[in-house]
Amino acid sequence: DIQMTQSPSTLSASVGDRVTITCRASQSISTWLAWYQQKPGKAPKLLIYKASSLESGVPSRFSGSGSGTEFTLTISSLQPDDFATYYCQQYNSYYATFGQGTKVEIK
């Protein structure tokens, strides 16, 4: 199975900060990578698919990049609503594994 390593596990930031989260795959997944935001008690919400495509309705301050084994999620200017946990997921195969998650906390 493909292992996904996400970093950091926790990130403390302030409103207006630029934030970057990294996800590394144990083997090439081309661009079959999604990024999700999850808030407590809620289902995950898709932000980015195919590594860099912004899901409809998601603010443009979210962006994704990468291919192969290295991927990043960037929030260009952190907003109060963005404090949440973020996950990457590879879907290169039907064994669709997740990263461990990154909790974005208020500094």
Place this chain on the structure above:
Amino acid sequence: EVQLLESGGGLVQPGGSLRLSCAASAFTFSSYAMSWVRQAPGKGLEWVSTVSVSGGGTYYADSVKGRFTISRDNSKNTLYLHMSSLRAEDTAVYYCATIWGFNSWGQGTLVTVSS
């Protein structure tokens, strides 16, 4: 509007069995692979299983292989997860989701394994 509605969760004793269902609506269910994803209390997301469009291909995480069985009934637009030999570490919210083609998740159903 696309909807995925899970049911069947609850309290079960260790070693017991449970069947989860996920009723799909407002999309062509038979055209999409479907998955189950779980989240233990305070933990991250864990992919559990995927079933192919026809149901002929099934895929499992090592943690559930041999104990869980995924299936689907395309005539009823319903996804299933039969869970047996349940352990305390299977306690989690279980989500059904479609990931390939388009991305949609249910609200989740809680499974608690405890004596």
